[in-house]
Amino acid sequence: MTAPSFPTFASLNGAPRLTGTPRLLVTSVILTLVAIGGTFLLDPYRNYQLAVIAAYFCATAGLTMLVGLTGQLSLGHAALMAAGGYGYALTANASTDAGVDGVARFLVSLVGAVVVAGLAGLLLGLAAARLRGPYLAGLTLAVVIALPAVTSVFSGVFRGDQGLQIAYDGVPPFLRTLIAVEQWQAWVAILVTSVTVTVLAGLRRGRAGLRMRAVHGDETAARLSGVPAGRVKVFAFTMSSISAGVGGALLCFVTQSVSPGAYTLAFSLLLLVAVVIGGLGSIGGAALGAVVVVLLPWLIGTATAALELPADVEQRLSGNVSVLVFGLLLIVVTAVWPGGIAGALGRRMPRARDQVAAGTPVAPADAPPPAVPVTTSTSSVSHSIPTETER
Amino acid sequence: MSQHRAPTTRAAAVVAASALLLTVSACSTPGVAADTPGVTDDTVTIGSHQPLTGPAAAGYSSISAATSAYFDYVNDNGGINGRSIEYLVKDDGYNPATTQTVVRELVQEDEVFAILNGLGTPTHTSVLDYLNQNGVPDLFVASGSTSWNQPEEYPMTFALNADYVVEGAALARYAADEHPDAVVCLLGQDDDFGAEFIEGAETVLGADGLAAVERYSVSNQDVTAQIGAMKAAGCEINLLATVNGFTALAVGTAAKLGWFPQWISSSSGGDYPTLVGFLGEDLAPQLLQGFTSTNYLPFGPDDEWSKLFREINDEYNAGAPFDGNTVYGMSVGYLFAEALAKAGESPTRESLLAAISSGELEGNGILPLAFGEDEHAAYTGVGITTVDQGVQDFIGVTYALEGESVEEVEAKPVPLAGDGIPKP
Numbered sequence: 001m002t003a004p005s006f007p008t009f010a011s012l013n014g015a016p017r018l019t020g021t022p023r024l025l026v027t028s029v030i031l032t033l034v035a036i037g038g039t040f041l042l043d044p045y046r047n048y049q050l051a052v053i054a055a056y057f058c059a060t061a062g063l064t065m066l067v068g069l070t071g072q073l074s075l076g077h078a079a080l081m082a083a084g085g086y087g088y089a090l091t092a093n094a095s096t097d098a099g100v101d102g103v104a105r106f107l108v109s110l111v112g113a114v115v116v117a118g119l120a121g122l123l124l125g126l127a128a129a130r131l132r133g134p135y136l137a138g139l140t141l142a143v144v145i146a147l148p149a150v151t152s153v154f155s156g157v158f159r160g161d162q163g164l165q166i167a168y169d170g171v172p173p174f175l176r177t178l179i180a181v182e183q184w185q186a187w188v189a190i191l192v193t194s195v196t197v198t199v200l201a202g203l204r205r206g207r208a209g210l211r212m213r214a215v216h217g218d219e220t221a222a223r224l225s226g227v228p229a230g231r232v233k234v235f236a237f238t239m240s241s242i243s244a245g246v247g248g249a250l251l252c253f254v255t256q257s258v259s260p261g262a263y264t265l266a267f268s269l270l271l272l273v274a275v276v277i278g279g280l281g282s283i284g285g286a287a288l289g290a291v292v293v294v295l296l297p298w299l300i301g302t303a304t305a306a307l308e309l310p311a312d313v314e315q316r317l318s319g320n321v322s323v324l325v326f327g328l329l330l331i332v333v334t335a336v337w338p339g340g341i342a343g344a345l346g347r348r349m350p351r352a353r354d355q356v357a358a359g360t361p362v363a364p365a366d367a368p369p370p371a372v373p374v375t376t377s378t379s380s381v382s383h384s385i386p387t388e389t390e391r
Numbered sequence: 392m393s394q395h396r397a398p399t400t401r402a403a404a405v406v407a408a409s410a411l412l413l414t415v416s417a418c419s420t421p422g423v424a425a426d427t428p429g430v431t432d433d434t435v436t437i438g439s440h441q442p443l444t445g446p447a448a449a450g451y452s453s454i455s456a457a458t459s460a461y462f463d464y465v466n467d468n469g470g471i472n473g474r475s476i477e478y479l480v481k482d483d484g485y486n487p488a489t490t491q492t493v494v495r496e497l498v499q500e501d502e503v504f505a506i507l508n509g510l511g512t513p514t515h516t517s518v519l520d521y522l523n524q525n526g527v528p529d530l531f532v533a534s535g536s537t538s539w540n541q542p543e544e545y546p547m548t549f550a551l552n553a554d555y556v557v558e559g560a561a562l563a564r565y566a567a568d569e570h571p572d573a574v575v576c577l578l579g580q581d582d583d584f585g586a587e588f589i590e591g592a593e594t595v596l597g598a599d600g601l602a603a604v605e606r607y608s609v610s611n612q613d614v615t616a617q618i619g620a621m622k623a624a625g626c627e628i629n630l631l632a633t634v635n636g637f638t639a640l641a642v643g644t645a646a647k648l649g650w651f652p653q654w655i656s657s658s659s660g661g662d663y664p665t666l667v668g669f670l671g672e673d674l675a676p677q678l679l680q681g682f683t684s685t686n687y688l689p690f691g692p693d694d695e696w697s698k699l700f701r702e703i704n705d706e707y708n709a710g711a712p713f714d715g716n717t718v719y720g721m722s723v724g725y726l727f728a729e730a731l732a733k734a735g736e737s738p739t740r741e742s743l744l745a746a747i748s749s750g751e752l753e754g755n756g757i758l759p760l761a762f763g764e765d766e767h768a769a770y771t772g773v774g775i776t777t778v779d780q781g782v783q784d785f786i787g788v789t790y791a792l793e794g795e796s797v798e799e800v801e802a803k804p805v806p807l808a809g810d811g812i813p814k815p
Contacts, residue, residue, distance in 0.1 A: 045499035152581050152608035160581035161609050162513035163487055168520050181524070182499075255491045257517045260610065262488030 024201055032194040036187055044182035048254070051182070053294045054189035055250035060274050060286035060293075061197045062243030065204055067272070068281025069212040070236045072128055076140030077244050078268030079147050080117055080124075084245025085258035087116025089164040090157070092252075096167050106169060110192070110249055117245020118238055125237030129230045144268045148260040163259025166252065185254045196246045201283050203239060212236050266323070273326050277333045279340025288341050292329070297322035427739045429504030435471070435731060435738065438479040438497035440509045440518075445484035446609050450635025450665050451510055453711060454533065455480040457720025458508065460708035461700075465724070465812055467707075471731045472738070472815060478724075479503065485510075485609065487517035494518040498527055505530055505743065508551065508723045512536045512584040513609075523547045528740050530730070530747070531723055531769065535659060536583045540768040549747055549762065551723065553687050553770040555584055555632065555657065559591025560797040561685060561773050561790035562655050566628050567595060570653070576603040576626035578617055578641055580633060588632035588657060595797070602626060607637060618644045621652075631656040639669030642678050655683040658773065663783035664714030676781040684783070685773035686715070687756045688722050691784040695807040696722075696755050703811075715783075726754050726769075729813035757802045758791060774802055 039047050063077050074080075091112025095105040124143065128136050151158035158164065170176075171184040179187075203209055211232045214222040219229050252258045274293045279285025300322045309317070337344035429436040441455040442448045459478050466475035479501055481493035490509070497503045498521075505528035509515045512534045519538060522529040523545045531551035532539045535558060539550035566575055577592060579585025585606055593600060603624035605617035618641060621629060629645075629652050631638055638660035645652065661684025667675040689696035700721045704713050711717070731738060733746035746752070750763045758772045772791025776783050789802040 043499065045495060048495055048499070148608060148610040152606075152611070155581050155606070155608075160606075161487075162516060162582035165516065165520070168524060170524075255488070255517070256520055257487060257491070259487045259513070259517070261486035 021202060024198065024205065028194055028198040028201070032190060035190045035194075039179075039183045039186045039190075042183075042186075044180050047180075047182040047186040049294055049298070051186040051189040051254045052251065053290050054186070054193040055247045055254065056271070056274070056290035056293055057287050058193050058196050058247030058250065059244040059271055060278065060289045061200050061283055062240035062247075063271055064275040064278070064281055064283065064286040064289075065200055065209075065212075065243075066236055066240035067275060069204065069209060069216060070233055071216040072233060072237060073133070073137045073272075074128075074140045074237075074240070075137050075265075075268055075272065076124070076143040077240075077271050078263040078265070079140075079144040080121060080241045080244040081248035081251070082147055082258065082260065082263035083120040083241070084113040084117040084248030085252040085263070086158060086164065086248075087245065088113035088249035088252045089166050089258045090116075092166040093164065101167070102169070102172075105167075106188075106253065109253075110246070113245050113249035113252075114242050117248065118242045121238040121241020121245070122234065124241065125234040128237050129233040141265070144263070144265050147263060151260045158260075161260060163257055163261070165257045168256055169253065189250045189254065192246060192250055196243050197283060200239065200243055204283065208232075208235065270326065273330050275340075277329055277340055279337075279342030279344075279346075282340065282342040282346075284345075285340045285342030296325060296329075300325060427504065427737075428502040430474070430738060433470075433474055434477050435474045436477040436479065436501065436503050437505050437507045437727070438481065438494075438501060438503040439507050440481050440483040440490050440493050440497075440514065442485035442510060442514075443480070443482035445486060446612065446636060447485035447511065447634050449669065450660070450662075451533075451716060453665075453714070453716040454508070454510065454720040454723070456708055456711060457700075457704065457717040458724040460703055461721040461724030462728075463707040464703045465728055468810070468812055471728050471813070472736055474731075476728070476731070478507070483511075483514055485514060487514050490514040491517050491521070494521065498522070498525060504528070504738075504740070507531060507727050508533045508720075510534065512538075512580075513582045515539075516583065519545060519548060526740065528743055531726055533719075533723070534584070535587070535657070537587055538583065540766070542765055542767045545767075547744070549767045549769070551726070551769045552659065553685070553773045554768060555587035555659075556591035556594075557771060557790075557792050557797060558657050558685055558773055559588035559630070559632065560595050561591075561775070562630055562657070562683070563592040563595040563600075564790060564797055564799075565683070565775050565788065566630065566655055570628060573627040573653070574602045574625050575600065575628045575630065576605070576621050576624060577601050577630040578605045578607065578614070578621065578633060579631075580637070581606040581608045584657075584659070585632045588630070591797075592630055601630075607633070609634070609637070612640065614640050614644050615648075617641075618648060618650070622648060622650045626652055628653045628655060631660055633657070633660040635660045635662060635665045636669065639666050642666070642682075643670060646674075646678055651678075653681060653683070654679075658685045658687070658715075661685065661776070662715030663778050663781075664712060665716060667781075668712070676778075679778045680780075682778040682783075684776050686776050686785070687758060687770040687773050688715075688718050689755055689757070689804065690715070690718060690774075690776065692782070694804075696811070699807060699811045722755050725811065725813065726752065729753070732813040732815045735815075753805050755805050755807070757785070757789065757804045758800075759803060759805075772797075772800060 039050065042050060059077055059081050063074060066072050066074055088109045092105055092109040095108050100108065127139060131139060152160040171179060171181050211227050214227050215229045215232050223229050270293055274289030275286055277292055278289030304317055333340060439455055443452045462476040462478050465471065479497060481497060483490040483493050506522060507530050510533035515532050515534055516538060527547060529548040531549055533551060535552035535555040537554045537556060539548050575596060577589060579589055589604060603621050603626055605620055607614050607617055631641060631654060633641060638656050642654060666679060670678055697718060700718055701713050703721060704711060704717055729752050730743060730746050733751060734743040747762050748764050752760050752762055754760045756770055757774050758770055761768050761771045772789060774785045775788040776785050789800050790797050791800040
């Protein structure tokens, strides 16, 4: 991709060092190394959570690009994650039968996940490009609701509610004395996520991102300027779906299984809540959102356990409190910081606006807002929510 | 220079800080095995995953409460080898994805000694590899899948329920013996539970012995299509490989269609008091008259184990409704206590597994336990029960696996010894 000629933050400050794509790559590598180094500080359960966060981050990063940049609202990203998970599991089981294992099996299966999720996203995207607002939301909603039915109707392939199990990938022998399996899984998840998100961030700050913003800002004006709106939307949906699929594949790799129960409608909506809380359109916000989605229920569970409530009260609270807290958080965040947590952090540290990902493990830098007269990444947040609901 | 570097440095600082915040103290580097996890001088901590919410909760959430009540009873009477048993129960909502999270929490955060009685075929299947790779004893799984009895592949895992192949075969044999010319059909859960039950039934009835086989998925609480198809196929006897909630749903749906066939259910979905909870006090005795199921645990109003468990239930479980799940939960507790007692003064994971594999455990079932070096199944036979006038009891017919086939055998109930607390 050709590097766009946006005035970047570095050049604005008169420091003509790294700009554009090289800078993105360097930041991405640094954050990845920091995150991998961080795994040494964590116990196995925290590393497991970190791996899950990384997997969710793939999905939220793709979703935030789709919703924040092109304004296409998807309620079905859980189903696209599931597509990736099943693609991974089916390819992994086929490879195991064919005698392939280890790194080769992982890579082949990851390709399988990308292909399946990409195809699913392409098909959905083709339909999605012709739909707007509630109709698009309805279509994606139908997909995620249909998932359990699809897996049980074709239970010969998908094994119904029980889902698919895959063979276990242990720590490679030369690392076995150094790290535990959870840490290894966290490494793999961080690396794969880092590559995926860097690609998305590159798209976002490049010509593709500009076109997406143009289509979102005013589709007719974009067409008049020669931007093929339909193609841009389908492309965004497909990329977003692939990224969700990679997330699903990582979850399958970490837990050695995939089942429809992991990808419910509630989870799908939670992904959307995550990107809104984090800050629509912002990659750093997507990372924050993924952290919140994984850690909040766990923190609440730990807190309620510490309160030593009666067993029946605890049982009633279990699972329900976190849904309530997510709802409250969503209301508070949209009311107080319409730009999400990332937007709030960005205002507080204007110089580090493109580093809002800092609090999270694997976020490469965001591009600064482009100096073009379309909605910018941060301001589009406050616009896109009302626009979506008004339509 | 510093201006440009600042964000990156800050990023690194924030990442490092948040990582530190998350850190408890341990790290992932595998170290030398220290003390046995979950065992202190005066406690043994074990954990379980159970459906306390979700589609299977109504039928099974009382099991872990009963097990906890039994452990409270044991602890109040001095514990096992001077140690009290702490039983941590986590809710997985019968969702395999949640099971994986809560079991990791139990093993890594709570550092349990063993996982006891994890409930469900689809749920427990998703943590089977994990528990065995991490060397965590995985005892008395609350499911009849044959997966738990694979000592070579899964040395940590031991079953409890009579497996579904045996159950399916026993019930099919009973159906064939009692009603030789009836049209037999089957409704099964869409996972290994249903598949193995079907396999068992077909070994007795032949590959085309079942006139109709319908499957349902737990996530869809509507079986009208399946029941309608079975009615249309002219079924007279319906074998059920269903969880309690779906047994009630099947019976209720058929009644709505004005259809009252003979129901023969797996023990997993055949507990009469639980079914009454679903179908209602007034209708259940009529709808379930003649309802046939199996059991392998002490049962029936006059049994001495049942009497003891009823007392424990009143005192330690706040007098919760006493049903098959209560007996099941307490029997699980008894079996674990027996294994722990035999694991020695200072139990380790190895000595616990050795105690179970020794074949010395007796349990409290109607047949001897089958555990041994090469056998991780607990019960390989079942007794037939029926419901008559609202009372479910054994009818004195017992089937067990004899070599390759299921034959009728004599029941040998284990008598109650002492006050129901195992001695070393």
